[in-house]
Amino acid sequence: MDLNLHSHLTQVLSVEDISQVGHARRMTQKLAEQAGFDEADCGRVALVVTELASNILKHASSGELHVRALPGDVSGAAPGVEVIAIDRGKGFDVQSCMADGFSTRGTQGIGLGSVLRQAQVFDVHSDPRGSVLLARFFPRKSVVKDLRMGITQHSLHDDPACGDVWEVAIRGQQVSIMMIDGLGHGPEAEEAGMAGARAFIRNPFADPGVLLDDLHFDMRGSRGGAAALAQFDGASGKLRFIGIGNIGATLIGQDKTRGIPSHPGIVGLQYRKTAPIDYADCTGQLLIMFSDGLQSRWNLRDYPGLMYRHPAVIAAVLQRDYNRGRDDVTVLVMDLEMLDD
Structure with missing residues (x-):
């Protein structure tokens, strides 16, 4: 892996009102388009971002999405998009929420298990101080090399x-x-x-x-x-x-x-x-x-x-x-x- 990463500010999208869910979806979808994602791959990003932002409002009242572009490397690994959902809610049972269709308070209910399948890289930490969920997306037909x-x-x-x-x-x-x-x-x-x-x-x-x-x-x-x-x-x-x-x-x-x-x-x-x-x-x-x-x-x-x-x-x-x-x-x-x- 040969790669050069340069300093850039994290893009922060506030999620405090239902109107900001659509804004977050449009901003991340645009980032995916700039990374070369096709329509179907952009749709994956839009679906997950909508669910994550809605979950923040339903379960924590407010929070943020942190998004950034992930560069490709000289070996042919494709560029990607990173989305991190962050809140200070009461946390949740990660194991239960991994089940498809599980939704405690009326979100789309696609479940974190489905988010896991939509994103090539997925991880989450949740405790009584809040939750942080990571989703990294790459084009489906590309070579994926996740940098830890x-x-x-x-x-x-x-x-x-x-x-x-x-x-x-x-x-x-x-x-x-x-x-x-x-x-x-x-x-x-x-x-x-x-x-x-x-x-x-x-x-x-x-x-x-x-x-x-x-x-x-x-x-x-x-x-x-x-x-x-x-x-x-x-x-x-x-x-x-x-x-x-x-x-x-x-x-x-x-x-x-x-x-x-x-x-x-x-x-x-x-x-x-x-x-x-x-x-x-x-x-x-x-x-x-x-x-x-x-x-x-x-x-x-x-x-x-x-x-x-x-x-x-x-x-x-x-x-x-x-x-x-x-x-x-x-x-x-x-x-x-x-x-x-």
Whole structure:
């Protein structure tokens, strides 16, 4: 799998009124058309989005749909559409709702089992704090390669400019991730982050220490920011990490959770030289990286079963429950595993 993913804001569709169900359906159907879906595939997306938005109104009174385009890769895997339904309702019995025709309060009753068949990738987490449901769609006749990664990015007050910037590059069994939080928020913070992103894109698989120097050089003259780089080698299972400033990072395994430290400083202005940290035997663990728009005092083990859900579900739960609400916020979750060639 060779793939380059670039920073973009998550599109948030509020679901607070019945009129917004139709709007959500039209917006996601348009996204599917732009991804090259035919009429039948667009219909699948429209059906599921209508059901998910209706369920939010019926069972939680209000919530959101988070949607984004999923790019294809050079091997021929098709682009897709991701829809995540998020609410703060009382939760539901996932097992019961998987039955076709099950509907507790008068929605279409297609059942989550039918949603599972309409979407090539499906996952859900529900507890008394609310529910998060993931559906990823690809054209029926296409090659589907689901990347076990979730990313949610939001600007403060829905500003079109976001000071958080991220990049992900995948080459064979290697993954390289960059996250920058430009100082403050708004256009000048975004300018700082994008300067670092351009340096990353030039050579994403360079040694992390060298790559950090490149980010620092290109971010000079901007207001600067926090930055972190993580590189995972699926063949060896080793993760290398280097961070300056307040980008948070955590490794979560079956038996333990490890916080990954960053160092003081501002990339683009001044920081003390430091070497990357190596972590061995990371295959099968979760890597979670986040800007300081997210509170740091969370624990996935407070959510029974959540660490086994799709990374996109995990990212959405963390953003829902731990967003500080006073800065841009980005959460990236990746399952560190062997990648398909």
